[in-house]
Amino acid sequence: MISLQHVSKTFNVGKKTVEALKDVSLTVQKGEIVGVIGYSGAGKSTLIRCVNLLEKPTTGKVLINDVDITSLNKKELQKVRQKIGMIFQGYNLLKTATVYENITIPLKLEGVPKQDIKKRADKYLNIVGLSDKHHMYPNQLSGGQKQRVAIARALAHEPEILLSDEATSALDPNTTESILDLLLQVNKELGITIFLITHELDVIKRICDRVAVMQNGEIVEEGKVLDIFSNPKHLRTKQFVHGESGIKVPEHFAEELPKRGKIVTLTFIGDSSKDPFLAILAKEFDVLPSIIAGGIDQLKDQSVGKLLVHIDGETAEVNKSIQFLEEKNILVEEVNQ
Incomplete structure (x- = not known):
């Protein structure tokens, strides 16, 4: 489904060259929930943005369904992106648009037939539990409700892949739990593959099948969550596991x-x-x-x-x-x- 092959990314900051990613390889199979965990500056956000080429790798390949999207032209890439949804820590909602409009406006821009737009908006607002919030504005919603709108907006494009960029880090523990339950439901009932980044070990433990640990732009350990959590090998992984468990x-x-x-x-x-x-x-x-x-x-x-x-x-x-x-x-x- 997703295959990152020897991906590196460098940025020029003034006279300095910053290596955000260093020869990263990672595979996500269809139907999996895979998480990447690391502290700030580890390279997580750059990595997830390479999956849909919001950041183009300096070197390496990004394959989606066996297609190297780094070699596609703009039109071809746009078509691939329609099957990749993304949710963010900051929700990225239009403040002057209603809940319903936040979902339907992107669909109109995508060229979805008018009769399908309402069906999708109604369907996915129901899935995220906001059927009664159609005409409310973002400033009338709680943080958890805003994130649910963002998830519904991503799902309305009916993607095969959902990317989550620290989607729960701004939420309180109870709201985080409800959002994680929703992501599990989306994965199980809709069959959507989820690739997420986080600095919260509880997120990894709660919903992920596999996890990769990042440090200084590199993946230092990877495997099934059970194996990594029960018997961590790398010092950074041990710091996460032993530090969180107390x-x-x-x-x-x-x-x-x-x-x-x-x-x-x-x-x-x-x-x-x-x-x-x-x-x-x-x-x-x-x-x-x-x-x-x-x-x-x-x-x-x-x-x-x-x-x-x-x-x-x-x-x-x-x-x-x-x-x-x-x-x-x-x-x-x-x-x-």
């Missing part, structure tokens, strides 16, 4: 812990979190496990539990208990004290 040893607590034994992070995936493994450790081995911190995160299709545990005991017994946990498919990572 699984760390408080300084004052670490000072009070006995010096023998080990502090480990245990990651439980799915049903493995239901078994009383720590009780089994205390019974089967000469160790005393103590929970320091922990919690359960719900991903799109799976749950992941994380516990920070101090396993007190002699080194040989502690190592046996850790081996036992690993044999039960529990990920064990030793924490440096």
Whole structure:
């Protein structure tokens, strides 16, 4: 569906050349929800704008349905763009137009038959839950309602791909949750492929199938959300995952812990979190496990539990208990004290 192949993008800022993207390759399959996460300046916004050539790559190719759109002329590109919807953090609504007009005006400019325009506007306003807001203006709506209008406007073009550029970052947590539910509905019921960028790990966990982590214009780690979240490899990914989950040893607590034994992070995936493994450790081995911190995160299709545990005991017994946990498919990572 989407294939970015060795994409690089440079900008000239005064006398300096800024490399926003460096040899980025990424594929999004039809029907997937794929997210790119990174801190400000990582290159996320430039990357997503390359998908519909709002930013043309300096080098590399962008393929949509196996067609290299970087080689198309203006008319051909415009036709491809009609199948790519986009929603933004700032909504980009016409302030002097009603909700209905914000959806229908772009359709008129696109040349959609008049009889189809009303049908589409009514259909997609109903899907986003704003059927009763036809004649209201953007300044009469909440932030969440404005974003729903923006989503309806994008869907009214009946795209195959929906791009989301930090679409929830200006919204409160409850409104964000409702917008993410809407995007899941759009993906499932309409079969639209969604490619999004965000700096919010909760967005990735909540709706994405796969994730790519960006740093300094490069993708430093990529994979299924479950794999990345449960066992991050790159330092930047670990900063996102461990920083958001709050699984760390408080300084004052670490000072009070006995010096023998080990502090480990245990990651439980799915049903493995239901078994009383720590009780089994205390019974089967000469160790005393103590929970320091922990919690359960719900991903799109799976749950992941994380516990920070101090396993007190002699080194040989502690190592046996850790081996036992690993044999039960529990990920064990030793924490440096």
